[in-house]
Amino acid sequence: MKNCEYRQIEPQGLGTPNAAPPPPAGANDADTRAKRRRKWEVFPGKNRFYCDGRIMVARQSGVLPLTLGLIVLTSCLFFVFDCPFLVEHVTSCIPAIGGALFAFVIISLLQTSFRDPGILPRATADEAAYTEKQIDDSASSSYRPPPRTLEVIINQQVVKLKYCFTCKMFRPPRTSHCSLCDNCVERFDHHCPWVGNCVGKRNYRFFYAFIVSLSFLTAFIFGCVTTHLTLRSQGGKGLITAVQESPPSCTALELIVCFFSVWSILGLSGFHTYLVASNLTTNEDIKGSWSGNSGVQNTVNPYSYNNIFANCCAVLCAPLPPSLIDRRGFLPTQESPPAAQPQVELPVFVGKSDLTVV
Amino acid sequence: MAETHSLQDIRQQATVAAKVFIQRDYTSGTMCQFQTKFPTELETRIDKQQFEETVRTLNNLYAEAEKLGGHSYLEGCLACLTAYTIFLCMETHYEKVLKKIAKYIQEQNDKIYAPRGLLLTDPIERGLRVIEITIFEDRSTGSGR
Numbered sequence: 001m002k003n004c005e006y007r008q009i010e011p012q013g014l015g016t017p018n019a020a021p022p023p024p025a026g027a028n029d030a031d032t033r034a035k036r037r038r039k040w041e042v043f044p045g046k047n048r049f050y051c052d053g054r055i056m057v058a059r060q061s062g063v064l065p066l067t068l069g070l071i072v073l074t075s076c077l078f079f080v081f082d083c084p085f086l087v088e089h090v091t092s093c094i095p096a097i098g099g100a101l102f103a104f105v106i107i108s109l110l111q112t113s114f115r116d117p118g119i120l121p122r123a124t125a126d127e128a129a130y131t132e133k134q135i136d137d138s139a140s141s142s143y144r145p146p147p148r149t150l151e152v153i154i155n156q157q158v159v160k161l162k163y164c165f166t167c168k169m170f171r172p173p174r175t176s177h178c179s180l181c182d183n184c185v186e187r188f189d190h191h192c193p194w195v196g197n198c199v200g201k202r203n204y205r206f207f208y209a210f211i212v213s214l215s216f217l218t219a220f221i222f223g224c225v226t227t228h229l230t231l232r233s234q235g236g237k238g239l240i241t242a243v244q245e246s247p248p249s250c251t252a253l254e255l256i257v258c259f260f261s262v263w264s265i266l267g268l269s270g271f272h273t274y275l276v277a278s279n280l281t282t283n284e285d286i287k288g289s290w291s292g293n294s295g296v297q298n299t300v301n302p303y304s305y306n307n308i309f310a311n312c313c314a315v316l317c318a319p320l321p322p323s324l325i326d327r328r329g330f331l332p333t334q335e336s337p338p339a340a341q342p343q344v345e346l347p348v349f350v351g352k353s354d355l356t357v358v
Numbered sequence: 359m360a361e362t363h364s365l366q367d368i369r370q371q372a373t374v375a376a377k378v379f380i381q382r383d384y385t386s387g388t389m390c391q392f393q394t395k396f397p398t399e400l401e402t403r404i405d406k407q408q409f410e411e412t413v414r415t416l417n418n419l420y421a422e423a424e425k426l427g428g429h430s431y432l433e434g435c436l437a438c439l440t441a442y443t444i445f446l447c448m449e450t451h452y453e454k455v456l457k458k459i460a461k462y463i464q465e466q467n468d469k470i471y472a473p474r475g476l477l478l479t480d481p482i483e484r485g486l487r488v489i490e491i492t493i494f495e496d497r498s499t500g501s502g503r
Contacts, residue, residue, distance in 0.1 A: 103441065104441050107441040107442065107443065108441065108442070111442050120485050120487070121484075121485040123487070124484070126377045126379075126490075127379055127484065127487075127488060127490070130377065130378075130379050131379075152384040152385065153385060154384055154385060154386070154387050155386075155387065159384070161384075169487065172382065172384065172388065172487070173384055173387070173388055174388055186388075187388070205434075205438075206442060209438065209441075209442075302387065303387055303388065313426060313431060313434075314426055316434060316438075317426070317430060317431045317433075317434030317435065318424065318426055318430060318434070319423060319424060319425075319426075319430045319433070319450060319451045319452045320437075320445070320450050320452060321424075321452055322450070322452055322453055322456060322482070324482070324485040324486060325485075326483070
């Protein structure tokens with residue numbers, strides 16, 4: 001009955017822009033392949049991408065070099081000026097511990113800064129139109145504007161989901177729109193200028209590892225520098241001579257940086273430990289979403305497991321979700337040759353025109 | 359060759375009539391779950407049971423991806439000890455399950471949805487926000503269905 005050749009093609013290759021580049025079938029395709037762009041090049045948020053989309057930071061990442069510089073400078077001064085003395089007089093484990101802490105701090109910092117924090121891609125035109133239609137349908141015929149919040153019940157708690165006008169979608173729970181990065185971020189904690197990125201669902205554990213290890217590192221360096229000066233001054237020479245012997249500016253710099261860092265970073269670590277234990281975000285804590293400040297009684301955090309250990313595990317050890325923005329995927333090509341459909345990458349068949357035989 | 363319909367065949371003969379978006383179900387928190395409510399636009403195309411079965415399986419797969427258990431704790435601790443550099447060489451549990459989900463959706467499209475002129479889009483391509491179902495116009499009456 002049929003003399004045409006049916007060939008089962010990948011359904012995924014049709015409606016999705018995720019297809020790999022098609023095999024070249026002519027000069028046209030070769031040109032197109034050379035011009036194929038990746039999705040990060042047209043990303044609508046205020047982010048910067050490096051290494052062909054593998055690394056991303058917020059557009060305003062001004063303070064990140066300062067953070068890195070301070071950490072690297074203080075650690076270098078410690079290794080150069082304090083370690084030799086302490087290895088000789090105390091123990092040779094000191095540079096090893098310092099080195100391990102330093103490496104951990106730098107790696108966690110880079111992981112926090114360069115990862116996608118959990119950005120939600122903006123709604124496609126069809127999805128936005130469908131949502132608008134749903135909102136308009138549900139609005140009554142009165143002159144009130146259509147509702148832009150959606151109420152859901154999570155664990156017997158009423159949660160209001162707001163409509164994001166930039167991303168054209170109802171924000172999932174715990175999602176917030178960062179005005180600095182112009183993106184909706186899942187489980188939005190805060191935008192950290194020191195790290196140069198938002199802190200959200202996908203990089204919160206790295207941020208937490210960073211501040212905890214940094215507090216250990218600064219406390220460690222502070223302790224070592226103090227020990228160094230104490231030991232020198234105990235050698236019967238007094239404190240002033242001791243400071244004069246070791247290069248004064250370096251020791252003083254280390255002391256000052258570490259002293260101020262220890263208190264602020266230790267405080268921040270303590271605060272975030274409290275947030276992790278109660279499964280809260282900085283955003284929710286500041287706004288008082290679950291502490292009954294909004295006047296409604298009996299508001300409890302619906303996301304908490306009511307168990308410190310369970311909350312810590314859920315926040316820090318949960319499976320790491322993937323990035324939703326697919327920054328290294330290829331954009332669908334916009335050509336529309338006569339035989340093919342627009343915005344679709346189709347494998348080339350032999351006898352393609354035969355397929356329209358009815 | 360099997361008498362299955364090529365999706366390209368449908369696309370060449372049919373145009374997109376409508377798109378339906380299955381929204382997320384937030385009643386159990388921020389876990390990725392989709393609503394199993396049957397949309398009215400699909401009433402003429404597919405069985406309610408079939409549709410609910412697909413969505414329920416997807417929900418179960420997503421729950422498996424996000425499950426907190428011994429395996430995920432071990433992965434988390436190991437990752438922390440190696441300063442998270444282990445993710446450069448190892449695939450996370452979530453990514454493994456996402457591959458399973460992609461295979462399942464492809465299989466469902468091949469067996470059930472494509473013959474009815476429907477196409478499921480993997481939710482990961484829509485930011486895990488919706489399951490997009492494309493409804494094609496049914497103009498293939500003369501093509502030997």
